[in-house]
Amino acid sequence: MDKTKEAQMRATMNQKLIETGEKERLRELLRQRLVEAGWKDELKMHAKEIVKEKGVERITVDDLVTELTPKARALVPDSVKRELLQRIKKFLEEQQL
Amino acid sequence: MAVVPVKKDCHPQYRGCCHLAELKEKDGVDSYETIISSLVSCTSEEMRKVKALTSICSICSSYSGRIHACLQCIFFGCYRKKHIHSHFQGSGHYLGVELLYGNVFCFHCDNYVYDKQLMDITRKHARNASKSLGMRDPFESWQPDYEEMILLKSNRKRLRITPNSTIGSVFYSGKRQPLILHRLLHLIWMHAHHLAGFEQHDAHEFFISTLDVLHRHFFRDSGGSTDPSNPHHCNCIIDRIFTGGLQSDVVCLKCHGVSTTIDPFWDISLDLYDGSDAPPTTLLEYYLFAVVNHIGGIRGGHYVVYIRQHQDQWFKCNDELITCANISQVLNTEGYLLFYHKRILEYE
Ligand SMILES: [Zn+2]
Ligand SMILES: [Zn+2]
Ligand SMILES: [Zn+2]
Ligand SMILES: [Zn+2]
Numbered sequence: 033m034d035k036t037k038e039a040q041m042r043a044t045m046n047q048k049l050i051e052t053g054e055k056e057r058l059r060e061l062l063r064q065r066l067v068e069a070g071w072k073d074e075l076k077m078h079a080k081e082i083v084k085e086k087g088v089e090r091i092t093v094d095d096l097v098t099e100l101t102p103k104a105r106a107l108v109p110d111s112v113k114r115e116l117l118q119r120i121k122k123f124l125e126e127q128q129l
Numbered sequence: 130m131a132v133v134p135v136k137k138d139c140h141p142q143y144r145g146c147c148h149l150a151e152l153k154e155k156d157g158v159d160s161y162e163t164i165i166s167s168l169v170s171c172t173s174e175e176m177r178k179v180k181a182l183t184s185i186c187s188i189c190s191s192y193s194g195r196i197h198a199c200l201q202c203i204f205f206g207c208y209r210k211k212h213i214h215s216h217f218q219g220s221g222h223y224l225g226v227e228l229l230y231g232n233v234f235c236f237h238c239d240n241y242v243y244d245k246q247l248m249d250i251t252r253k254h255a256r257n258a259s260k261s262l263g264m265r266d267p268f269e270s271w272q273p274d275y276e277e278m279i280l281l282k283s284n285r286k287r288l289r290i291t292p293n294s295t296i297g298s299v300f301y302s303g304k305r306q307p308l309i310l311h312r313l314l315h316l317i318w319m320h321a322h323h324l325a326g327f328e329q330h331d332a333h334e335f336f337i338s339t340l341d342v343l344h345r346h347f348f349r350d351s352g353g354s355t356d357p358s359n360p361h362h363c364n365c366i367i368d369r370i371f372t373g374g375l376q377s378d379v380v381c382l383k384c385h386g387v388s389t390t391i392d393p394f395w396d397i398s399l400d401l402y403d404g405s406d407a408p409p410t411t412l413l414e415y416y417l418f419a420v421v422n423h424i425g426g427i428r429g430g431h432y433v434v435y436i437r438q439h440q441d442q443w444f445k446c447n448d449e450l451i452t453c454a455n456i457s458q459v460l461n462t463e464g465y466l467l468f469y470h471k472r473i474l475e476y477e
Contacts, residue, residue, distance in 0.1 A: 046192055050181035053262045073447050077431055
């Protein structure tokens with residue numbers, strides 16, 4: 033698939049996900065799974081460490097986001113990614129996209 | 130010509146964001162509420178359609194990258210490529226609503242703002258949105274169903290709780306929310322000044338101080354006649370539950386006479402069991418009901434507690450986050466403080 037077509041596809045998918053409310057459902061599911069997997073705890077700990085290191089008066093949201101994002105992505109368990117992927121695939125089939 | 134934005138700091142003593150406070154004073158919260166109800170937490174497919182088509186960066190047409198809506202005009206910009214920032218620079222506006230959760234960003238403060246009033250609005254609409262999608266209430270507090278109600282009522286422990294004992298009445302009120310014992314914490318801070326504040330403290334030291342504070346409290350109430358700093362022979366509820374007697378016998382080598390002393394103790398430090406000796410046999414059985422764990426280093430860290438309830442259900446308490454846990458998770462932790470109930474067995 034060429035680049036523009038892929039981008040179009042993604043945009044349509046995003047629209048469908050929002051319109052149907054499926055995005056909210058997926059977000060709630062993801063939130064639950066990450067809590068269960070201890071992901072939230074671990075990230076919160078890490079965030080506290082960063083804040084302490086830089087000092088609460090000096091740190092900005094951007095610092096925090098930059099430092100946390102790679103770790104946050106890496107820590108999502110494969111099983112959670114798989115479950116979400118399945119759900120999205122199923123949704124796309126139902127929507128006949 | 131570019132407008133040079135003048136960044137205005139709040140007065141150093143001001144808590145929160147003075148810019149948002151000022152705007153609220155002038156214009157109220159209606160525009161915020163409109164953004165939330167139509168672009169963050171929608172309640173119908175029609176509204177969500179509009180949301181999907183509008184929540185797009187006016188400059189780069191991206192729909193990801195944290196889209197913010199300007200609170201002072203109609204403009205959408207992404208945060209990732211700083212297109213919302215360039216809008217603020219060009220227009221003199223400075224407050225944006227992030228469209229995933231409804232957080233408010235202040236350009237002058239260069240930070241997100243916690244505002245109780247706005248957060249209540251966000252919650253209200255998030256609740257409505259979840260309901261409209263048939264999802265559970267994201268902020269619901271638990272209400273016991275009929276069977277749980279019976280269980281609560283017939284709980285023998287509950288009957289012994291007096292109506293005005295706050296911890297007990299809240300604990301058994303049936304609300305399924307994290308319980309914050311702020312009054313107890315305050316009481317401890319008032320009596321053990323070195324524990325007050327935000328410094329890191331040791332859980333064991335805190336536990337011992339807590340017992341001491343409670344002992345002094347109950348000692349007064351039970352009309353104790355001896356010096357409260359003397360833990361011997363105290364009959365208060367705290368000492369009856371938590372104080373043990375450590376008996377040491379000294380045998381005289383010459384006359385073989387035995388002198389016995391009994392010292393109070395509140396905890397036993399354990400050697401790390403290396404597996405060489407057989408575990409001690411005892412006539413008593415102890416029932417593990419809580420494990421306090423420390424995560425992090427010596428300078429600072431975080432405590433997480435596993436608690437056992439209803440026979441064998443474990444719960445992991447990590448600040449306000451309480452999740453189910455299983456026994457193998459508990460046994461695989463390092464364990465800093467272990468709490469046991471004594472089960473008295475019949476002598477063999
Ligand atoms: Zn501000
Ligand atoms: Zn604007
Ligand atoms: Zn953009
Ligand atoms: Zn006592």
